[in-house]
Amino acid sequence: MTKPKDKFTVEVCFTPVLYPHILTQSNFIVVIVDILRATTSICTALACGVKAIIPVATLDEAREMKKKGYLVASERDGIVMDFADFGNSPFNFMKPEVKGKTIAYSTTNGTKAIQAASNDSNVVIGSFLNLSALAIWLIQQQKNVVILSSGWKNKFNLEDSVFAGALTSILLKNSGFVTECDSAKAAMDLWKLARNNLMEYIEKASHRHRLKKLVLDDVLEYTFTVDSTDVIPILNNGMIIKA
Template sequence: MNRIEVCYSPALFDLYKNKDAYVVVVDVLRATSSICTAFSHGVSSIIPVKTRDEAYAYKQKGFLVAAERDGIKLDFADFGNSPYNFSKENVFGKHVVYSTTNGTKTIQIAAHSKGVLIGAFSNISTLTNWIAKKNAPVIILCAGWKNKYNIEDSVFAGALTERLLATNAFYTDCDSAHAALDLWKHNKHDLRALIDICAQRERLRKNKLDDCIDFCLQLDSCNVVPIFNGTALVNAEI
């Protein structure tokens, strides 16, 4: 059986590194939910970049750019970080450069793992089934908020842990995985109530960007598994 671990912050990832493990990056509000939405709407690839300058350089080359900092769209970007921005009309058949406060940096941090996958509530079943076929350990890496713990990514980590354990192909002896699992079990029947107390919800509300929260909490709306190929995210074969 293969092991599940949960890492609550990119700042802790060096303590979990395992070259044989798949790393599932999660940033529920909003980056990984938006990435899954983009692939469900036919984006060709998403190029994650860490810095504003990198994103701007791509824009100067004519790329479509989605970028934000602290939730606010960067002035040169074509759009920001809401899943509603990644409509079929905006992204079908296109290559999108993407830079966010937390999520895209986390993808880059995990880039040298066996494989970097994108997780969200919207693709949780498809992701679980894909991982279960790979016979490899899994690290669920929460993007958090500027290297700090957050609730929304942790409760997703618990949900994914529960589903992976149910395949009987995984086990966990990881305290953070057990804590995430407990958080999920105690809140899964009223997930919105939990999210309503989290700091990111308040940040989004203050910027009038919280209209996508229910969308980001929907289960299984996307039949995709975005995977990082070393340069860009592409849709894995399912």
């Protein structure tokens, strides 16, 4: 991406499938987004005293981690796996028994995005819960930013895109960031439409209806609570820890 001197760029990538085609080539941080629900849960976990999260992509890896004695959070399509200690609802990570623990974490979409990005850049975890804290932290890093939505089974989804728009809007407003990315511009427009009533806007997201069918939508109001924590989860040697 072309950029004015001394400005950093923001690029939005709507699904991991598009990640190989990003234009940002160097000196960048990737913000992983999976609002429903991996990145919301990871922010919750670290905010509630979980020591570290180890993201794993496959069920086999998750099963191996269980054998090694880790607590395991694992689900597919919203269903908790039988060998796992719990699924990926953020409420599970608020329990006293997870405090100080390291938890292996495997989910449908979120982990895939983390692994897609982890090889070539710094990775940080974003959700509405840590929106402002994350924006401030990104401004301090003095790097370009790529916001990578997890999507749903490789497709665009509304909730991650609206978050990407929220984060882009703050970065562009408060500091030396610019964007020439159409995805970022579209995401900001969606955030503009959604921001005054996030819950109502997200009513139309298809993933929200999938969760409803699975009776997993108890978490929605919590998920769209903006700025409930200052935690900045970063990926460090394969583990997600507090920055």
